[in-house]
Each structure stands twice: as structure tokens, then as C-alpha cells.
Amino acid sequence: xxxxxxxxxxxxxxxxxxxxxxTYTDSSSTYLYWYKQEPGAGLQLLTYIFSNMDMKxxxxxxxxxxxxxxxxxxRIADTQTGDSAIYFxxxxxxxxxxxxxxxxxxxxxxxxxx
Amino acid sequence: xxxxxxxxxxxxxxxxxxVTLRCxxxxxxxxxxxxxxxxxxxxxxxxxFNNNVPIDDSGMPEDRFSAKMPNASFSTLxxxxxxxxxxxxxxxxxxxxxNIMNTEAFFGQGTRLTxx
Numbered sequence: 001x002x003x004x005x006x007x008x009x010x011x012x013x014x015x016x017x018x019x020x021x022x023t024y025t026d027s028s029s030t031y032l033y034w035y036k037q038e039p040g041a042g043l044q045l046l047t048y049i050f051s052n053m054d055m056k057x058x059x060x061x062x063x064x065x066x067x068x069x070x071x072x073x074x075r076i077a078d079t080q081t082g083d084s085a086i087y088f089x090x091x092x093x094x095x096x097x098x099x100x101x102x103x104x105x106x107x108x109x110x111x112x113x114x
Numbered sequence: 115x116x117x118x119x120x121x122x123x124x125x126x127x128x129x130x131x132x133v134t135l136r137c138x139x140x141x142x143x144x145x146x147x148x149x150x151x152x153x154x155x156x157x158x159x160x161x162x163f164n165n166n167v168p169i170d171d172s173g174m175p176e177d178r179f180s181a182k183m184p185n186a187s188f189s190t191l192x193x194x195x196x197x198x199x200x201x202x203x204x205x206x207x208x209x210x211x212x213n214i215m216n217t218e219a220f221f222g223q224g225t226r227l228t229x230x
Contacts (some may be wrong), residue, residue, distance in 0.1 A: 042118070042205055042221030043157075088157065100145070100209055101170065102219065106156035 004089055004105035011111045018076040020108045022089035027070060029091030033102065034063065034074045037086040046074070046087075084112045118222035120206050126228045132194040135225045138187055139208030147219060148181055148191050149205040157205075163189065196229045203227070 003025040012018045024032070030051050035043040049056045049063045049072075056063045062075040072089055086109050092102040119138040127133050139146045147162040161171040166183045174181070178197070183189040193200055203226050207219040 040223070042207070042223050043219075044221065045218045100219065101159065101162065103159075104157040 004091060004103055006087075006089060006105040006108045008106070009109050009111070011113060012079050014079060014081055014112055014114050016079055018074075018079045018083065018110055018112075020074045020076075020087050020089075020110065022072040022074075022105055024070050024072065024089070024091050024105075026091060026103075027067065028093060029103075030093040031091070031100075032063075032065060032072050033090045033092070034061075035088040035090060035104075037088065037107070039085075043088060079110075079112050081112050081114060084110060086110070118206055118208055118220050120204075120222035120225050122225060123223065124226045124228075126230065127196055129197055129229055130195045131229075132192065133196045133200075133227060133229075135191040135204050135206075135227070137189045137191070137206030137222060139189070139206070140210075140220055141187065143208035143210050143220075145209045145211070145219075146183060146189050147207040147209075148189070149207065150202045151205060151224070152202045160191070193227075196227075198229045201228050 006022045031048050033048040034046045036046050037043045047058050047061050047063055049065050054065055060077045064073045076083055086107040088104050088107045090102040090104045092100045094100040121136045144165055148160040149157050150160055151157045160173045161181045162169055163183045179193055181191045203224045205221050205224045207221045209219045
């Protein structure tokens with residue numbers, strides 16, 4: 001099955017850019033996702049990228065996908081204190097039979113310092 | 115819609131007791147997922163349903179764990195008997211369908227279970 005790995009922790013100063021990295025093993029994942037978990041809350045979808053894309057930009061968020069290296073990254077521009085959270089990458093291949101069964105990485109805790 | 119609703123938010127129970135966690139998915143969503151989150155193992159998928167039918171329960175750790183979905187608006191995850199190592203945050207999530215435009219999983223706020 002899919003194995004997804006992330007670094008555990010990232011500290012960044014307010015206003016700087018954050019880059020969160022993720023590697024995955026299953027190249028058949030059709031879609032790759034980034035979720036955000038704030039303290040005491042569930043996960044919330046931030047963005048996703050289709051496996052045949054290299055890059056996707058959505059306001060302050062930029063997702064880069066290197067299929068050859070099976071590497072996914074999330075860049076947050078102008079990081080704010082409200083961006084402090086745990087960020088999860090996940091892979092999945094939606095199908096009618098299986099829905100969208102996701103495999104999550106362990107999460108990267110991002111701490112934004114003022 | 116109020117989103118995915120889980121109850122209780124916190125549960126403290128003694129080892130050996132039965133624990134029942136509840137979930138109300140978003141109305142109209144076809145898929146329902148139960149996850150467990152711990153520091154050691156991260157986020158693990160336990161079981162998921164499609165139109166109330168269990169599709170994959172390979173993530174359920176032991177026979178002590180069982181899940182049901184008697185109708186489209188309600189699911190339970192039961193642990194009997196509970197053990198201290200079951201302590202974790204349990205999340206329920208639902209998603210509309212399987213096409214990319216509607217596969218986003220919406221998570222509840224979780225139930226923090228502590229077994230002492």
C-alpha cells in the first residue's frame with residue numbers, strides 16, 4: 001500500500017515563506033492532497049493536485065509535484081501566525097467502488113513565530 | 115449544513131468498559147470514514163462505508179473494534195472491552211462521492227478517548 005512520509009516539525013518567522021515536504025511510495029495515486037489541522041479540530045482540505053500536474057497555485061499556497069522523485073511540497077507565502085497548525089499530505093485514487101480512500105502522512109507541525 | 119458531528123467530544127472510561135463513539139455525516143454524502151489519530155501512529159484509517167455498506171475494514175485493529183452504519187445519517191464505532199492503548203483521537207469524515215469534484219473529505223472535530 002501507499003506509504004507517505006513527512007518531516008515532523010517546521011519553525012518559520014511570520015512573513016517568511018514555509019515549505020513543507022512530503023514523499024510517497026505509490027506512484028499510482030491519482031491525486032495528492034494537503035490538509036490542515038488546527039489545535040482541537042479535525043482536518044480541513046487546503047488544496048490538491050492531480051498527478052499529471054507539476055504545479056498548482058492557489059493564493060498564498062503553491063503545490064509542487066515531482067513525480068519522478070515522488071516528492072510533493074507545499075509552499076505558504078507570507079506565513080501568518082494563523083498558519084500555525086499540523087499539515088498532512090495524503091494520496092488517493094478515487095473510484096466508485098472505493099470512494100476516495102486516502103493514505104495520510106504523519107503530519108508536519110508548523111510553528112510560526114512573530 | 116452543520117458539518118460532520120461527532121459525540122462525545124471527550125470520553126474518559128475505565129479499562130474493560132464498552133465505549134461507543136457516534137458520528138452524523140453531512141447529509142447527502144455517500145462515503146463515511148473512521149480514523150484514529152495517535153502520536154505514535156499518526157492518522158490511521160480504520161473502516162469506511164459507501165452508502166451505509168462497509169467497504170474496507172482492514173484497518174480495524176482487533177475484534178474489540180466494531181463499526182455500524184444503520185442509516186445514511188448515523189454511524190457508530192464501538193470498542194468492547196476498551197484498553198488503555200485505545201486512547202487516541204477518533205475522527206469521523208464524510209465525502210460526497212468519488213469524482214474529483216466531490217471527493218473532499220470533511221472531518222468532524224473528533225472524539226478524544228482516554229482509557230484509564
